[in-house]
Amino acid sequence: MGVCHSKGNVYPSTQEEKETNSIINKQIQEEAKIKEKNDNCTYKVLLLGPADSGKSTFLKQLRIINKMPLEECDIENAKYTCISNLLLSMKLICQNLDSLNISYNEGNKKYISVVLNKVDTTLSEYKEKKIIPEDLMEACKKLYNEEGAIKECLKVGNQINVLDSAEYFMNKMDNLFDPNYVTTNDDILHQRSPTQQISETTIPIHGSNDRLSVYDFGGSRSQRLKWAAFFDNVDLMIYIFAISAYDQNLLEDPTVNRLKDAEQLFKQLSRNKILWHKNIVIFFNKIDIFKKKLSISPVSKYYPDYNGGNDYAEAATYFAKKFIKLNANKNRTVSTHLTWATDTRHCSTIIKLTIQSLQQYALSSAGLS
Ligand SMILES: Nc1nc2c(ncn2[C@@H]2O[C@H](COP(=O)(O)OP(=O)(O)O)[C@@H](O)[C@H]2O)c(=O)[nH]1
Ligand SMILES: [Mg+2]
Numbered sequence: 001m002g003v004c005h006s007k008g009n010v011y012p013s014t015q016e017e018k019e020t021n022s023i024i025n026k027q028i029q030e031e032a033k034i035k036e037k038n039d040n041c042t043y044k045v046l047l048l049g050p051a052d053s054g055k056s057t058f059l060k061q062l063r064i065i066n067k068m069p070l071e072e073c074d075i076e077n078a079k080y081t082c083i084s085n086l087l088l089s090m091k092l093i094c095q096n097l098d099s100l101n102i103s104y105n106e107g108n109k110k111y112i113s114v115v116l117n118k119v120d121t122t123l124s125e126y127k128e129k130k131i132i133p134e135d136l137m138e139a140c141k142k143l144y145n146e147e148g149a150i151k152e153c154l155k156v157g158n159q160i161n162v163l164d165s166a167e168y169f170m171n172k173m174d175n176l177f178d179p180n181y182v183t184t185n186d187d188i189l190h191q192r193s194p195t196q197q198i199s200e201t202t203i204p205i206h207g208s209n210d211r212l213s214v215y216d217f218g219g220s221r222s223q224r225l226k227w228a229a230f231f232d233n234v235d236l237m238i239y240i241f242a243i244s245a246y247d248q249n250l251l252e253d254p255t256v257n258r259l260k261d262a263e264q265l266f267k268q269l270s271r272n273k274i275l276w277h278k279n280i281v282i283f284f285n286k287i288d289i290f291k292k293k294l295s296i297s298p299v300s301k302y303y304p305d306y307n308g309g310n311d312y313a314e315a316a317t318y319f320a321k322k323f324i325k326l327n328a329n330k331n332r333t334v335s336t337h338l339t340w341a342t343d344t345r346h347c348s349t350i351i352k353l354t355i356q357s358l359q360q361y362a363l364s365s366a367g368l369s
Helices: 015-037 053-065 072-076 078-096 106-129 134-146 149-154 166-171 173-177 185-190 243-247 258-271 287-293 312-324 345-363
Strands: 040-050 199-204 211-216 236-244 282-287 334-338
Touching: 040 053, 040 345, 053 185, 053 199, 053 211, 053 236, 053 345, 078 106, 078 149, 078 166, 078 173, 078 185, 106 134, 134 149, 134 173, 149 166, 166 173, 236 243, 236 258, 236 287, 236 345, 243 258, 243 282, 243 287, 243 312, 258 282, 258 312, 282 287, 282 312, 282 345, 287 312, 312 334, 334 345
Parallel strands: 040 211, 040 236, 236 282, 282 334
Antiparallel strands: 199 211
């Protein structure tokens, strides 16, 4: 785009000169905007979606893939968070074996009592003492390795909202109980630690001078009230929800199905005036859990109009169509990806594709592609 420069007249005097100057200023500003987009662009990306969907896990993957260190708080508290995820999951299961009608060996009752009595005090003292009592470690090991009821309960964990990573941490029990064990990136990716504060992370885009400015939000109903203040000048909204949560209810309201809540939230966001012209990428996350669940927890029990049985592709397509239909502005692009946020290789591909389309869209909007 060419820009005209006026000669001499620094202070416009006539109306015509003022108008010409205003046009020139506008052109200069537009050109600067395009140049900035072309040379060194920062894209504002929002990670939105219900709680426990995988938003913060995606952010961790973005850091790992870009060889950036994980956040200080993730590393410092890593071992405590993993141990707390493990022990609280074990306690939740022990508390619910009777209500779920899962029978267990009478001889293991003593181990269940140890878990019920010792988990809370152990966690409240762990940060300072870094000690897990011997009898609690023994009880956890015996129960997980020898009492079939624990694994049976993990399979129906949807009914009591057991952490999705409970099995991962139980399988790593021996490591986590070792005082010398240092947590890995994989452990940190599997941690559940609800986001309480909105964060902004700047991430360089590999192979260009562009950057992403990624906003991560808490997803619980009370946290959602804070989102709207960050909706200005957004380049992309990534809506993330756990497709595996079709048979689970919300922690904050156990009467509401998680996926139906995710549908409502998506509908609301797609109608938002400030985000109206923004493209949306939907990540149907936790496909690893979704695949495993389909045969033991029929989708039709929660969505009676679904008739695709336990076929993964049928079920995923059913939900993809449902969400695309909910989008209120048919002129925006809504793309969908089936994702597995705890898997770095898988995420790397999805993230590359998402960034490529974001850059292409920005260039075409600026008339440069
Ligand atoms: N198995 C599995 N677990 C996941 C996946 N994505 C996230 N998680 C786990 O789900 C929990 C919630 O993830 P988080 O990123 O904190 O959710 P957020 O509340 O949306 O930020 C954590 O324990 C993650 O490790 C996934 O694709 N598969
Ligand atoms: Mg989070």
